[in-house]
Amino acid sequence: MVDIHTHVLPDYDDGPPNVDSTREMLQMAVRSGTTELVATPHILNNGDYRREKEIRQKFQLVKKLIEEQGYDLKLYLGSEVYLYPDTTLDHSISTLNNNKKYALVEFSLRTIPEFVPQKIFNWILDGYSIIIAHPERNLLLEKNPFYLFRFAQMGALLQLNSGSLTGVFGRKVKELSIRMIDHNLVHFIASDGHGVEGRSISMLPAYEIVEKRWGIEKARLLFEVNPRKAILGQEIKKAEPIPIEEKSVFARFGQWIKRLRSAD
């Protein structure tokens, strides 16, 4: 499997606190079948790009750890860029493997800031392939899944977290994740691994779910074929996105009754 979203650099962000924890993560990744991974440290604002030297040093250190352990694991560098109106993608760590094409971006988990769709669309017009990290964890998108279709329709690529499918973020996120795959609204599954528990770097349980429910072709596409193309900067084939309908009138009526009752 090929993992395009991980936090493996030691003592950099909210990933592993030290080299030993990084070593544990690498071991887990290899044992669970990951053969290529991209280190994507958080870039929380343009100022963080000034830490590029530090990021590169830590990246080299992780590379050395992999060599020392003799792991069959290819490591690449990228970042997870948090969107602000002035965020730029013109640094060598802004895109995966510095391919000047695929950028992994995130924004608030609570809402969709007003500038975000336009900013993403402008980048797409500029020739970038914009990968939105874990949209299934966004509260607004969870309530209005139709917007997921809108993002896909305008050319954005959607990356699901493996933990979302295994229930790490709760039942609702899991259900939405399943609907997203059913509606061709997932282009990549990645670990967003921060450690060996919780947001774990192992993607194997999620891979098994996808293989069982949608078949091996789909599993390979989302865990291997598309992610590898993203690293290499190659175009991926996209299946036609299908809109997720809003909940039925009956379901909405039920929610309304429930709210009235809880207001008593």
Ligand SMILES: [Fe+2]
């Ligand atoms: Fe992340």
